[in-house]
Amino acid sequence: MNFLIANKNIADALKSWLGVLTVFLAGAYTLFEYIEHKQSVRVERSLGYVEHYRDSNTAEAKLSLNQLLADNQQTLISLLNSHYADETELNAAFNKLILSITRTPAVQRNLEITFTFFEEAAICVEHELCDKEVIQSFFLNDAKSLFNSFYPYVCQLRKQWKNNTVYLKLENFYVNPGKDICQ
Amino acid sequence: MLRVMNIVFILLLTSTTTLAETTTRDQGSNNENNDTHAKKQPKKKADDRGFDPCLFNASLAVCQNNKNSDNESSK
Numbered sequence: 001m002n003f004l005i006a007n008k009n010i011a012d013a014l015k016s017w018l019g020v021l022t023v024f025l026a027g028a029y030t031l032f033e034y035i036e037h038k039q040s041v042r043v044e045r046s047l048g049y050v051e052h053y054r055d056s057n058t059a060e061a062k063l064s065l066n067q068l069l070a071d072n073q074q075t076l077i078s079l080l081n082s083h084y085a086d087e088t089e090l091n092a093a094f095n096k097l098i099l100s101i102t103r104t105p106a107v108q109r110n111l112e113i114t115f116t117f118f119e120e121a122a123i124c125v126e127h128e129l130c131d132k133e134v135i136q137s138f139f140l141n142d143a144k145s146l147f148n149s150f151y152p153y154v155c156q157l158r159k160q161w162k163n164n165t166v167y168l169k170l171e172n173f174y175v176n177p178g179k180d181i182c183q
Numbered sequence: 184m185l186r187v188m189n190i191v192f193i194l195l196l197t198s199t200t201t202l203a204e205t206t207t208r209d210q211g212s213n214n215e216n217n218d219t220h221a222k223k224q225p226k227k228k229a230d231d232r233g234f235d236p237c238l239f240n241a242s243l244a245v246c247q248n249n250k251n252s253d254n255e256s257s258k
Contacts (some may be wrong), residue, residue, distance in 0.1 A: 069234045080239035145235040
């Protein structure tokens with residue numbers, strides 16, 4: 001008789017603990033599923049940017065900018081390989097060349113389209129709506145090389161508009177926050 | 184008692200299935216990454232980036248920031 005009572009007590013205790021365990025497991029599972037879902041939504045949204053980058057007028061704008069750099073490649077390389085007394089002279093010569101090749105409205109339009117696209121993707125990551133890894137793997141190289149090549153134009157815009165935040169999010173996300181590049 | 188055990192069993196089964204799916208997916212993406220990396224390896228850094236003035240002369244103002252970011256990422 002005592003054995004049966006003891007068994008019943010054990011069964012009751014086990015039942016309570018199993019209840020607690022069920023609730024805990026259900027909670028953990030729900031949380032896991034929620035995080036997974038959130039992550040997959042971020043990745044899907046990022047891939048939407050990738051598709052847009054390849055199919056829309058952003059692709060055309062980027063190709064035109066690459067062509068512009070290819071057309072001026074020899075001049076750019078000889079300028080960058082020349083010997084200057086100091087860095088200020090080199091920067092001045094580079095700024096002058098880039099500003100001269102970006103003076104046409106068509107080039108400026110292409111720069112605006114491309115840089116705005118890269119900046120929007122960076123903002124999407126900043127607000128945790130897009131996946132940082134995906135955005136960086138697809139756009140980091142293009143954004144970095146284009147920004148490095150055309151930064152004198154960005155500096156000119158900042159100076160003209162008296163606004164130091166022009167394409168700043170792009171610079172911070174793809175290049176790196178550091179000293180002021182427009183000094 | 185039996186009902187509770189059934190619920191626990193179903194939950195455990197579902198969690199295991201989801202974990203297995205996730206692991207398979209992650210492994211797949213890792214393999215893809217490795218493949219992409221292997222394909223890219225023979226290329227030079229310049230090919231990956233397109234034209235980048237910093238690869239020709241790192242004294243430009245913008246390249247100083249790039250150098251900082253490269254150092255930070257290598258740490």
